[in-house]
């Protein structure tokens with residue numbers, strides 16, 4: 001099962017290496033890992049998507065909490081959350097196909113961010129499933145390259161953080 | 163000196179120069195304030211500023227012959243004393259030589275602070291001379307590590323390192339110290355209070371969980387206490403004894419738990435696990451309640467997981483939440499410090515006779531005691547240990563190598579005091595025994611310290627004999643010399659059709675080696691000589707190495723082969739045939 005785990009970490013050098021190293025050393029599988037700043041300059045948030053049964057994910061949670069600069073760990077499984085990925089995708093778009101492609105982009109509420117002679121670059125964000133669906137829809141035209149952020153998430157009911 | 167300073171910190175801090183200290187001074191002052199009076203370490207280019215400050219510091223400084231040895235010494239110093247061990251090494255090769263020692267301490271939860279020199283901050287990442295990414299190399303084998311980039315952070319980071327190393331589930335912490343940080347100046351002694359928002363330790367157990375555990379004990383007909391190194395770390399032996407005696411509970415310990423419970427008491431089941439006693443393993447397999455205290459369900463203890471303690475409800479008392487339900491599902495977890503939790507539990511447990519259970523245990527004890535062939539004409543390793551135990555009245559500190567020697571020491575020296583048995587359990591580091599004996603002897607100068615070692619384990623770190631000689635340490639080394647990597651040979655005998663592939667190496671004459679290195683060396687190859695050789699060894703004031711030429715193909719029994727259940731022990735028939 002897929003779990004979105006959110007970890008508030010102290011904004012110190014070496015934290016990412018400590019967390020990533022722990023995952024590797026304990027043979028936990030990471031689907032994605034996103035690190036970014038938060039409202040507090042002393043803290044960063046890592047959003048980690050892991051796949052595993054309950055026992056494995058419980059260990060992930062406990063082992064994460066054990067990493068010294070990790071301040072708080074939350075597993076969002078079973079909670080109402082807003083989870084989003086961001087993607088930049090470059091699609092093969094010769095002039096005759098452009099109307100079709102543009103309406104596809106429209107359907108997915110994507111944004112054209114760059115246009116070349118043969119390629120169009122699109123920005124799409126949303127739940128992971130939507131991103132996957134967009135990729136699939138673009139496949140027939142040819143995909144040049146994809147850059148994705150991985151998931152970030154926040155619970156829907158406002159919760160107070162430390 | 164102040165006039166020559168190129169310190170950037172001295173510019174930043176607007177105080178007069180007299181209150182400024184160099185990084186090296188800050189380190190030494192902080193260590194002394196933290197109560198450090200003994201250190202182990204080896205010099206090198208980028209730690210010279212620090213070594214210069216140590217020149218006249220009131221710290222007993224022991225220089226090993228190899229940094230690995232120094233790290234094991236600091237580790238054993240910590241195990242014997244309960245204090246934090248401190249080890250120092252230079253950058254690059256020095257730091258890399260600490261790795262085995264750090265991993266050893268990390269696996270066994272030993273409080274250690276390692277300090278390493280590092281190249282100047284502006285050279286880091288440039289493949290500078292003797293540069294290694296020390297925090298990168300040691301991250302997986304430490305509880306925590308960091309590099310100090312600014313002298314202003316130095317005192318705080320050292321204090322944090324000691325705090326992290328010694329609290330919660332202890333472990334080694336490494337601080338990497340670029341040479342310029344040792345030279346730069348700052349005025350700070352660091353904060354008085356440590357603030358680590360991500361590091362919170364829960365020591366007090368949850369009252370409801372404790373009551374549930376006590377109730378389970380009161381309702382149990384066939385309970386077993388399964389005790390690990392955590393009880394020794396927690397200094398909780400008194401509470402453990404009080405609980406076991408009030409509630410009438412049989413007690414088995416892990417290898418690392420040896421000494422936490424007096425093995426001469428009738429309710430002691432001695433060690434469990436792969437080479438544990440039959441009565442401990444049977445009791446675990448048949449118990450209806452297993453009370454694990456400061457033990458981590460290691461695979462050498464549980465055997466095949468699916469069939470471990472199949473009828474038991476499991477209580478697990480441990481300070482590390484990630485220890486709980488890691489390998490075995492736990493019914494009643496109690497997170498916190500063993501000492502505090504046991505003290506609470508004692509109040510709630512009720513005396514119970516459990517006559518039937520104890521008589522069953524007594525039968526197993528009678529039928530399957532640990533035994534060896536006393537009629538053999540050869541020097542049996544178990545006999546040597548038996549005799550050591552008798553002559554030291556069971557009061558020596560025992561360190562070990564790894565392999566058969568370690569298992570025989572665990573089986574045949576009966577421990578009654580915590581911190582009396584010092585052995586590398588989790589990593590199983592050959593070569594631990596001798597430096598560990600040195601570290602333990604420094605921590606406990608008045609005790610008899612004996613390294614019960616294997617020939618090949620001893621080979622790995624015998625270079626530390628001169629360290630013992632230099633410091634006049636009366637350590638004893640008893641090499642159980644079978645000429646083999648005995649434990650490897652035993653597995654090859656049992657599982658690889660007696661093909662003794664590469665498990666034999668020619669050994670030197672250890673008595674000669676010992677003498678050449680300045681110690682006393684003896685050889686004992688006759689059974690009849692064992693008592694008098696041991697007597698002479700114990701009387702020695704200098705380091706003494708005795709080469710016991712033991713029966714070469716003796717095996718350790720019983721044995722739970724890998725993948726077998728705890729009650730499927732090999733060798734019981736062999737033991738039964740002996741009288």
Ligand SMILES: Cc1cc2nc3c(=O)[nH]c(=O)nc-3n(C[C@H](O)[C@H](O)[C@H](O)COP(=O)(O)OP(=O)(O)OC[C@H]3O[C@@H](n4cnc5c(N)ncnc54)[C@H](O)[C@@H]3O)c2cc1C
Nearest residue numbers: 390391392396416417435436437456458481500587588590
């Ligand atoms: C050749 C060889 C053979 C071996 N055979 C055996 C064998 O037959 N039997 C055996 O038992 N071992 C054996 N071992 C050792 C084994 O590998 C493990 O090292 C050992 O079993 C672990 O002991 P432990 O469970 O007590 O854990 P430790 O490693 O001592 O862990 C301590 C536990 O206590 C917890 N703790 C720490 N502080 C506290 C506190 N204040 N309060 C509460 N909890 C705390 C920690 O979180 C941890 O979970 C063998 C090793 C070797 C090398």
Ligand SMILES: Cc1ncc(C[n+]2csc(CCOP(=O)(O)OP(=O)(O)O)c2C)c(N)n1
Nearest residue numbers: 565566567590592616617618619647648649
């Ligand atoms: C550093 C290290 N290398 C290899 C091993 C694997 N190993 C475990 S026991 C053993 C043999 C030990 O031989 P010896 O010290 O003579 O002890 P004995 O079993 O003969 O008592 C070996 C090679 C180890 N535990 N540690």
Ligand SMILES: [Mg+2]
Nearest residue numbers: 616617646648
């Ligand atoms: Mg040997």
